[in-house]
Amino acid sequence: MTTVLDLQHVTVQRAGRDLLDDVSWQVDDDQRWVVLGPNGAGKTTLLNVASAQLHPTRGTVDILGERLGRVDVFELRPRIGFASSANNARIPPTETVLDVVLTAAYGVTGRWREAYEDEDVARAHTMLHDWRLESLADRAFGSLSDGERKRVQIARAVMSDPEILLLDEPTANLDLGAREELLQLLGEYAVAPGAPALVSVTHHVEEIPRNFTHALLMKDGRVIRQGPINQVIISERLSRLYDLPLVVAETDGRYTARADLV
Numbered sequence: 001m002t003t004v005l006d007l008q009h010v011t012v013q014r015a016g017r018d019l020l021d022d023v024s025w026q027v028d029d030d031q032r033w034v035v036l037g038p039n040g041a042g043k044t045t046l047l048n049v050a051s052a053q054l055h056p057t058r059g060t061v062d063i064l065g066e067r068l069g070r071v072d073v074f075e076l077r078p079r080i081g082f083a084s085s086a087n088n089a090r091i092p093p094t095e096t097v098l099d100v101v102l103t104a105a106y107g108v109t110g111r112w113r114e115a116y117e118d119e120d121v122a123r124a125h126t127m128l129h130d131w132r133l134e135s136l137a138d139r140a141f142g143s144l145s146d147g148e149r150k151r152v153q154i155a156r157a158v159m160s161d162p163e164i165l166l167l168d169e170p171t172a173n174l175d176l177g178a179r180e181e182l183l184q185l186l187g188e189y190a191v192a193p194g195a196p197a198l199v200s201v202t203h204h205v206e207e208i209p210r211n212f213t214h215a216l217l218m219k220d221g222r223v224i225r226q227g228p229i230n231q232v233i234i235s236e237r238l239s240r241l242y243d244l245p246l247v248v249a250e251t252d253g254r255y256t257a258r259a260d261l262v
């Protein structure tokens with residue numbers, strides 16, 4: 001077991017506000033985390049720190065054994081997979097799905113004059129197969145549905161064989177079928193041999209994939225609770241998080257929540 005993320009007393013201040021407030025959190029390589037919390041809780045800010053995009057105002061951040069502030073982030077970032085809708089804007093809409101995934105091997109978006117190794121092309125096809133994108137290989141990224149784009153973002157993030165994979169709301173805006181398809185893939189990936197540590201931000205307990213092991217609850221920039229998922233995603237804890245009486249249930253590794261307002 002290796003610790004891949006280690007945040008100690010991390011505070012991020014912007015415009016006089018604490019977006020993160022004294023956050024301490026450790027992720028080991030065999031753990032799969034879900035991060036849950038209301039709008040504005042600081043979840044995306046936390047992922048931005050964990051992906052070496054943002055430095056803390058106070059506290060220490062070690063990612064893959066390297067201390068932020070001491071390491072060259074341009075060497076560190078290729079070791080971190082980060083799939084987020086915010087990255088969509090960087091992908092040229094005319095780029096083919098195959099090229100969107102393939103260019104990840106070179107840390108660029110937009111194919112230009114790179115010469116690709118056969119090995120990389122073969123790996124890109126494997127990624128398309130694993131994330132059920134093979135039939136879309138030649139389609140322009142800009143022509144895809146939201147569900148297809150989400151899978152392309154993840155395939156791209158996984159292409160460079162990251163040591164930690166961060167997912168920001170991977171199932172947001174998906175219809176029921178697309179959501180369930182992606183949750184199935186993520187649940188399988190969570191236990192796939194050689195899969196990296198996973199951290200997935202979500203708004204809904206229904207969107208937690210199977211086989212996730214840990215949960216972190218956030219509110220107002222602070223960690224409210226963290227630990228093994230079956231001790232955190234429970235009625236009492238979520239009711240406190242959302243200031244609402246909630247009934248949380250787990251069936252076959254999937255969760256549901258509803259207000260208990262009868």
Ligand SMILES: Nc1ncnc2c1ncn2[C@@H]1O[C@H](COP(=O)(O)OP(=O)(O)OP(=O)(O)O)[C@@H](O)[C@H]1O
Nearest residue numbers: 014015017019037038039040041042043044045046
């Ligand atoms: N650069 C910034 N300057 C000032 N405030 C910011 C900045 N970036 C984010 N915030 C604020 O910090 C808070 C946390 O934002 P963040 O995006 O991390 O929350 P979140 O939990 O991901 O929210 P959501 O679920 O709505 O996506 C929000 O109130 C947001 O408005």
